[in-house]
Amino acid sequence: MNTLALPAPRLSLRRQASNLLYRRRGLLLLALLGPVLLWFGVVYLGSLFALLANAFFRLDDFTGQVVREVGVGNFVALLEPANLDSAWRTIVMAVVVTLACTVLAFPLAYYMARRARGTQKALLYIAVMLPLWSSYLVRLYAWKLLLAKEGAISWVATKLHLQWLLDLVLTTPAVGGPSLSFSTLGTFIVFVYMWLPFMVLPIMASIERIPASTLEASADLGALPATTFRNVILPLAMPGVAAGSIFTFSLTLGDYIIPQVIGDSTLFIGQIVYRQQGVAGNLPFAAAFSLVPIVVIAAYLWFAKKRGAFDAL
Amino acid sequence: MRSSWLRDKALPLAAWAVVLFLHIPLALIILYAFSAEDKSYVFPPPALTLQWFAVAWGRDDVWAAIRLSFSVAAFSTAIALVLGTLAAAALARARFFGRDVISLLLVLPIALPGILTGIALRSAYHTLEIPFSFWTIVIGHATFCVVVVFNNAVARLRRLNPNLIEASMDLGADGFQTLRYVVLPQLGSALLAGALLAFALSFDEVIVTTFTAGQQTTLPIWMLQELIRPRQRPVTNVVAVVIIALTFVPIVIAYTLTRADEPGHR
Amino acid sequence: MSAAVSLDRVSCVFGTGPQAVRAVDGVDLEVGAGEFFTLLGPSGSGKTTVLRMIGGFTLPTAGRICIGGQDVSLQPPYARPVNTVFQDYALFPHMSVRDNVAYPLMVRKVARAQRESRADELLALVQLPGVGDRRPAQLSGGQRQRVALARALVGQPQLLLLDEPLGALDLKLREQMQSELKALQRRLGITFIFITHDQHEALSMSDRIGVFNKGRLEQVATPQQVYNAPATRFVAQFVGAANVLEGEVAQRLTGRAAAMLRPERITLGGEAQARARGNVSEVQYFGSFTRLRVDLGDTHLQADLPAGTAAPQAGQSVHLHWDDGALHALQST
Secondary structure: OOOOOOOOOOOOHHHHHHHHHHHOHHHHHHHHHHHHHHHHHHHHHHHHHHHHHHHHOEEOOOOOOEEOOOOOHHHHHHOOHHHHHHHHHHHHHHHHHHHHHHHHHHHHHHHHHHHOOHHHHHHHHHHHHHHHHOOHHHHHHHHHHHHOOOOHHHHHHHHOOOHHHHHHHHHOOOOOOOOHHHOHHHHHHHHHHHHHHHHHHHHHHHHHOOOHHHHHHHHHOOOOHHHHHHHHHHHHHHHHHHHHHHHHHHHHHHOOHHHHHHOOOOOOHHHHHHHHHOOOOOHHHHHHHHHHHHHHHHHHHHHHHHOOHHHOO | OHHHHHHHHHHHHHHHHHHHHHHHHHHHHHHHHOEOOOOOOOOOOOOEOOHHHHHHHHOHHHHHHHHHHHHHHHHHHHHHHHHHHHHHHHHOOOOOOOHHHHHHHHHHHHHOOHHHHHHHHHHHHHHOOOOOOHHHHHHHHHHHHHHHHHHHHHHHHHHOOHHHHHHHHHOOOOHHHHHHHHHHHHHHHHHHHHHHHHHHHHHHOOHHHHHHOOOOOOHHHHHHHHHHOOOOHHHHHHHHHHHHHHHHHHHHHHHHHHHHHOOOOO | OOEEEEEEEEEEEEOOHHHOEEEEEEEEEEEEOOOEEEEEOOOOOOHHHHHHHHHOOOOOOEEEEEEOOEEOOOOOHHHOOEEEEOOOOOOOOOOOHHHHHHHHHHHOOOOHHHHHHHHHHHHHHOOOOOOOOOOHHHOOHHHHHHHHHHHHHOOOOOEEEEEOOOOOOOHHHHHHHHHHHHHHHHHHOOEEEEEEOOHHHHHHHOOEEEEEEOOEEEEEEOHHHHHHOOOOHHHHHHOOOOEEEEHHHHHHHHOOOEEEEOHHHOEEEOOOOOOEEEEEEEEEEOOOEEEEEEEOOOOEEEEEEEOOOOOOOOOOEEEEEOOHHHEEEOOOO
C-alpha cells in the first residue's frame, strides 16, 4: 500500500485554544460554566436579592416612591387582620386541594400501577400527561365556561333536577358565590383539576415500587384486602403522596390567576401581591407578602422530607 | 365476594372516571370553538359553524399577541439552548465541588412559584430603573427555560460513550472538531427535544410574564384579559383551540424524540 | 534501531493525600521501531494507564514520554503520531463504516474522493470489502474490530496502540485475529503496542513483553526470556504455571536460596537419582497434559505430564526428576 501525502495540521488559533483547554481542565470548566453562572448569578440571584431588599424598604405615601431605608414596616403590616385572613384562606385552600387531589388520584394511580398492562398503561400515562401539555390558561378558560350560569354543569344539574342543590351550595357562605364561576367552590374545583396530574404520577411511581411479593405475603398471612390496603399499600404509597403534595401545595399557594378569574371578591395571597406591585404601586409590601408563601412552602418541604417525599421524586 | 367487586368493577370505573374528568373540559372547549351561539358558553351549543375562525383571523390584536409570544419564545429558547447545553457539558460527567448546588440553581426558577420569580424580576427592574420591554420578558423566560434544555442535554450526554470523544481526538480532531463532528450530532435530537419543550413552556407562560411585560400583550396575557373582561367570547374559544394546537404539537414531538432516543427502543 | 517510544521515569498518580493511587510508579521503557510490544499484567497493574499516557488520554504526573524522538508528554492525543484501537472499538454510531474509517483523513481536510477510496483500500486490507455503506450497529463484533483497526491505520501513524482488542471475541475468532494482527504488523512495519492480560496471547504474538505489577514494570524481555528466565516471583507465576521454591525447601531441593521450576520440566522416574519423592494428592486431566499435585511433606510441587506418559493415581508414591537447566534462580524477595 503506497503512502498518502497527508497535509500537516496547522497550528491555528483554534488548535491552540484546544490545546490550552485540554491541558487545563479547570479552564475548560470555567469556559463552560462562566456564562451560565454569570447569567444566573446576575439575573436570578440578583433579582431574588432585589426582592429581599425591597421587602425591607417602604413606600413613601406622599411621593409614591420607594424609600430605600431598611425597616420592618412591611412585616408588621402583614399582621393586619385582612392580610392574615388572606394568608390563612390561601393555606386552607392549599391543604384542601391537596387532600382532594390525593383522594381522586389514588384510584387512578393504583389502577395504573397494578392493573393496567402494556398499551393500556401507556395510553393511560399519555392520558394523564395530555392536560399538562395543553395550555394552563386554556384549561382555566374551559372551566370558566363549564361553571358559568348557562354552562354545561348548570345544564346537567337542571336535567337531573338537582338545580336546587346547586343553588343551596351557592348560598353557603365562604363556599358559594353569585355563581359557580365566581365562587370559592369553583376555585377549589379548578385547582383540583389543574394539579391532579401532578399527584397521579408520583403516587403511581411509589405504588409501582411495592414488590408484588409484599402484597402476596400480606394476603398469604391472612389479611383481608382492606387491611392490606390500610397497612401495606397506604404507608408505602405515602412518599408518592408527599411528593405530589409538594406540587399541589406550592402551586396553589402561589397561584393568583385562578382565584382572580373564578373566585369571588375575597383575596388570596397571590392576588394581593399582584395588586400591590401593580396598581397600588407598593412594591415593597408586595415583596414582603410574597415571602409568606416561601416560608410556608419551606416549612412544608421540611415536613415532606421527613416523610420521605424526596425518595419518590 | 365484595372485595373482588371492588377490585374488578369499582376500581377501573373510578380510574377511568378520573381520566374523563381530566379530559372533558378540553373536549368541551374544542366543541365550543365551533358553536354558533354568540354567548358561546350555552350548553349544548345550538348549532355548529366555522364562522368564528374567520372572525378570529381578522382580529389584529390576536395576531399581535401571537407574534409577540412567538418572538419571545424564539429568543428565550435560543438563549436557553446555549446556556443549557454549556451547563450540561460542564455537569454531565465532571465531579467537582458545588456541582449539586449549580443543578439546584438551574431548577429553582421553575421549582419556586412563578409569582416569586415574577416579583423578584419586577423588583430588580424597578430598583435598577429598567423600563419594561421585549427584553425584560425574554430575560425572565430564558431563565426558567434553561433547566428544560439542561435536563434533556444531560440525560443524552450521560449516555454518550466517553470513548467516542477520546477516539475522535486520537484520530486527529481537536476539541472543537470533535464537538462538531461527534458530540453535536449525537446530542442533536436531545437538543431539539429540549428546544421544543422550552418553546412550548415559554409560549404558554403567563405568571412571570405578567410581572415582566408591563403593557405588552403576549398570547397568554391576551387570554387572561379575555378571561377577566371578555370581548368576543367565540373568538376567545377559537384562540383557545389554536393555543392548544400550538403548545401541544411541540410537546408531542419532543416526547416522541426522547422516547425514540432511549436505549432499547430501536 | 531508534526508539519509537520511550518512557523516562513516568508516573501517574490519581488523587492527592493519603488516598492517592499510584497507578504507574516510575516506569522506564523503550520500544523499538517496528516492534510488536506487549504490555502484560493483571487488572489494575498500570498497563492500561501507561497506554493511555502514550496515547495522550491521561497526562503523566511525572516523567517524560517521547515518540519518535519528540517529547509529547503533555500533548493532546490529536497532536501525537499515535492511533489507538479501543477495547470497545468506539466506532461513531452516527456515521457509516466508510466515514468512520475516513474520519482521520476528513479532519485533515483530505478531499472526499481521495479519502473515500483510501478508506476502501484499508477496509480491503482488513478483509472487510463491501461493508462501507453499513452502520457500525449492523456489524458483528469481529467486523467492528476490523473497522476500528482500519480506522486507526488509515492516518499512517508511527505507532499503533491496541487496548485489549481481542477481549470481546470468542476463542476461535480470537485465535484467528491473533495471527492476522501479527501478519498485518509484519507487513506494515508499524510499531504495535498491545495490551492484554492473557499471557498466552502475549507469548505467541510479541517481539518483547513488558510485565506489569502494581504500577511497576517487573520485566521487559522476549517471550522466551520471560518464560524461561522470569526476573521476579510475580513474573514467574503470572506467565505460565510455576513452582516457586524458597527458603529451606529451595536449599534442600535445588541448592539455591530461591528458584523456579516449570511443571512441564518435571518427569516421573525411578528411585535412582530422583530429586524428590512424594505422594500424588491430585490428578487433573487436561487432554494434552495431565497435571499432578505431589505432596512432599514440607511443600508440594506441580508436575505436568505430557499426553502419552502413564499417569499415576492419587495416593501413589512417585519419584520426581528434573535437569539442572530446568531450574531458574530467582532473587529472593
